Amino acid sequence: xxxxxxMRAAFYTPGDNKAVLKDTPIPTPTSKQxxxxxxxxxxxxxxxxxxxxxxxxxxxxxxxxxxxxxxxEYGGAPK
Numbered sequence: 001x002x003x004x005x006x007m008r009a010a011f012y013t014p015g016d017n018k019a020v021l022k023d024t025p026i027p028t029p030t031s032k033q034x035x036x037x038x039x040x041x042x043x044x045x046x047x048x049x050x051x052x053x054x055x056x057x058x059x060x061x062x063x064x065x066x067x068x069x070x071x072x073e074y075g076g077a078p079k
Contacts, residue, residue, distance in 0.1 A: 010063040012050045019051065019063050029075030036069035 005026040010019040029035045041064040050061065
């Protein structure tokens, strides 16, 4: 049986004003991307801002962009 390729992520959905943890497929990196396995992720002011009523963006986001981790997959040739 093939291993399950899912991860947990905090999703922001407009109008909910909260982050919800969900299982989601692990993305495959494109030629200019690297897949990281996170050791830690921080919450910064921009994440908190998205949870406020001031955000009018209708898109759904995976929250957190200040992370520490290590590379587990390269999408292209490493440089």
